[in-house]
């Protein structure tokens with residue numbers, strides 16, 4: 001009988017996670033699997049939870065938002081856990097799971113676990129925090145942290161966009177000075193934000209970073225420079241237009257690098273967000289750990 005350890009954030013997903021966990025229990029026990037559950041508490045050390053659970057099970061499932069998934073991914077990589085992981089997305093945005101077409105329907109999700117198809121994916125590293133989808137500094141992380149969890153629950157993704165609109169003028173007039181080091185070469189620039197993406201889906205935008213692949217051993221770094229209002233507007237419009245890599249025309253004010261590692265420094269205090277949670281501040285080194293996580297995929 002296959003044993004699966006399930007970590008559930010009961011507060012995630014409009015508080016529907018516990019109900020989905022019960023449904024998963026029912027669906028997988030019919031298929032002869034034995035599930036053991038851990039329901040998280042606020043500010044719990046999930047790396048410790050993982051280390052206790054792992055010897056007892058063969059596979060892991062996480063049911064939560066991007067924050068919970070990020071903590072589990074950190075625990076898996078740091079403890080060199082080889083168990084395959086299934087991500088049941090219960091957050092506001094869930095970019096990585098959406099990109100991989102992980103089912104939100106619990107029946108389809110249980111069928112995915114039964115099918116047991118694995119895919120190895122890269123994981124990013126910002127300082128000492130691992131990230132599955134994105135690490136960013138500037139406008140995007142600022143606005144993500146400003147959105148209260150109540151607003152996210154009621155408004156979903158729309159809450160992020162509302163904050164973005166409110167935040168924009170302030171950021172426009174207060175760009176962040178950075179030094180970007182790639183291959184030992186340092187460039188100095190004023191940015192609105194920079195982000196290092198693993199998948200093309202970022203901040204609820206599909207194909208914000210077209211051509212980013214989750215298993216190519218590379219990070220896609222976008223740097224949006226502060227500049228003329230018209231240039232900045234063109235960058236944002238280009239984000240909205242992007243569907244496939246061929247849609248991406250060079251836009252003045254935005255730089256795109258595909259690299260294994262880079263470093264960002266600043267004379268100002270700049271927070272860096274990893275998968276939607278505060279993950280440190282500049283200066284920070286970023287790198288990619290190729291194919292270090294095994295996920296179940298449809």
Ligand SMILES: Nc1ncnc2c1ncn2[C@@H]1O[C@H](COP(=O)(O)OP(=O)(O)OP(=O)(O)O)[C@@H](O)[C@H]1O
Nearest residue numbers: 011012013040041042043064065066067068091092
């Ligand atoms: N039982 C709980 N009650 C309240 N808060 C909890 C509980 N368990 C975990 N948390 C908190 O939930 C946060 C992580 O939430 P998570 O990211 O999984 O969901 P979310 O905020 O709904 O999703 P997203 O960030 O993707 O929008 C952590 O700050 C953690 O401390």
